Amino acid sequence: MARIPVAQRRRDFIDAAVEVIATHGIDGATTRRIAEQAQANVAMLHYCYDSKEDLFADVFEFVAGRFREVIEQSDPHTTVLETAQALLRGLMECYFESPSFGATTIELISWARRQHGDRGIAVYDQALQAGLEVMRRVGAEEGVSPDVLEEIPYVAGALSDGFAINFLTYGDREAARAQMDLTASVFETWLTARLEAARTKPARRKRAVKA
Incomplete structure (x- = not known):
């Protein structure tokens, strides 16, 4: 039997951890359950990871990376509205295709906020920043207000x-x-109105400087 590379084993354990966390939560995600889900033994898991915390760190990176992939796939599109709609659709499809991913994401972020503070925030920060970068690239061609572009990833x-x-x-x-x-449809209605309001908003007049 061909030997499975450590990198592939690590990915197997990450995928297994996502399923186990989704089913049993963080507290129930024992190394034994994760190893069984990956069809491996516990010794192999400990060979790939020094601790469960190290494995969870890779699961966090997997979650953040999956969000980045979805967001980057939304670019490029011809307009801010089309790009924003693709962004929202992509995020919802991600959850729809893998309920385990959604459940694990929520569980991990809640756990990280209790245990590690900023680690849970980092997942959201990275996703919001990636979304903003996409919207800025498209918005620059339309001259859309930066304030509107910053709102889009948050609302999505x-x-x-x-x-x-x-x-x-x-x-x-x-x-x-x-x-x-x-x-x-709700997102499109909001963004259409928001873009229109930003286009028609009169420029703020500067106050005259007294001599």
């Missing part, structure tokens, strides 16, 4: 997170598809 994140929690709660895939369309 808030809506997609709400969708994820609803989907995890009810697990109804047919209803979730309809809710994705509804959420996208």
Whole structure:
């Protein structure tokens, strides 16, 4: 039997940890359960990782990297509106395709805020920054206000997170598809109005400087 490279084993353990955390939570994500999910023994897990904390650090990086992939796939598009819609759709599809990813993300961020403070914030910060960079590239061509561009990743994140929690709660895939369309429609209505308001807002007059 061919020997499996350590890098591949690490990825197997990360994938396994996502499934185990989604099912049993952080406290229930024992090394034994993770090893069994990866179809490996505990000794192999400890060979790849010095501790469960080290494994969880890689799971965090996996989650952050998955968000970056989704966001970067939303670029380029012809307009700010189209790009923003693709961003929101991509985030919701990510949760829809893998409920375990959504459950693990929420569990990890909650756990990190309790145990490590800034680590939970970092996942959101990286996702928001990646989204903002995409919107800035597209927005520069349209001359869209920086204030509007900064709002887009936040609103897209808030809506997609709400969708994820609803989907995890009810697990109804047919209803979730309809809710994705509804959420996208709400987002489009908000952003269309926001862009229009920004275009028609009169320029602020500068005060005359007294001699």
